[in-house]
Amino acid sequence: MKRYVVAVTGASGMAYAKRLLEVLTEKGEVHIIISDIAKKIAEYEGVDLSGFNGVYVGEEDMFADVASGSFRYEGMIICPCSMKTLAAVSSGYSENLITRAADVCLKERRKCILMPREMPLSRIHLKNMLGADEAGATIMMMAPGFYMKPTKIEDLVDMVVARALDHLGVEHDLGFRWSGYDA
Template identity: 80%
Template sequence: MKKYVVAVTGASGIIYARRLLEVLTDKADVSVVISDIAKKIADYEEVDLSGFNAVYVDENDMFADIASGSFKYDGMVIIPCSMKTLAAISAGFSNNLITRAADVCLKEGRKCILMPREMPFSRIHLKNMLNLTESGATIMVMSPGFYNKPKTIDDLVDMVVARALDHLGVEHNIGKRWSGYDA
């Protein structure tokens, strides 16, 4: 069974992390790291990230298995990814388990997806994203499309989460795929 790390950091959009966990924990072994500020934002946004069939690891546990390149896992998604976390990873500053696990993904050549929700982007944000892309990360801004004619917020969330699952190579049936205009 494939193994993935899902990290949740301090940015709005925790609902995306919840949906990813709903789908991914049914298909793979998942380790979850939630930053302290993400826990506060989850409470504020009224999104429950507990109860999934996953291993929950504290963001300060630098002895966790996912902190080592010798622990084999297939990829990592940081959803949402705060600009602070993105900058730390870009600079190679592994000050917690989230940034260390991302550093491991990049140095080991594993799939590392960072999903910021911030807008607008400053020049610093864009430079950090370019640096990370050049280092092997995939930047996926949580910007849902409207070509699938969403009816609910869940439809918008599914469109974004489906793209992340596609990039991880995880089969799913959420969201609608583009099949051309119905002209």
């Protein structure tokens, strides 16, 4: 069984995290780290991030499996990724389990996907994104496409989650794949 790490940090966009967890927990073992501020934002946005069939780990548990490079897993997604977390990952500042797990993921050359949902972006944000990219992370803005002609918000969420799953190498059936423009 494949293992994954999903971290949820304090930024808007909890619907993306929920959908990602819905799909990924059906595909393998998922270690789930939800920051305290993410829990508050999820509550505010009316999104329940509990009850998934995963291994829930506290953000302060620096003795958790995912804090060590010897613990093997396919990759990690931080969704949504706050600008604070992005800055920490970019600089290698491991102040909690989320940023430590990302640091481990990068040093072990595993897939590390950061999904910010911020706009506009400041020069500092852009530099941090470039730094994370240079360290080996993939930056995936939570910016859905409209070419699939969505009819509801869930279609937009699925499009973004599908792209993240593609990059993690997870098979899924969310949405359709582009096959060219047929006028």
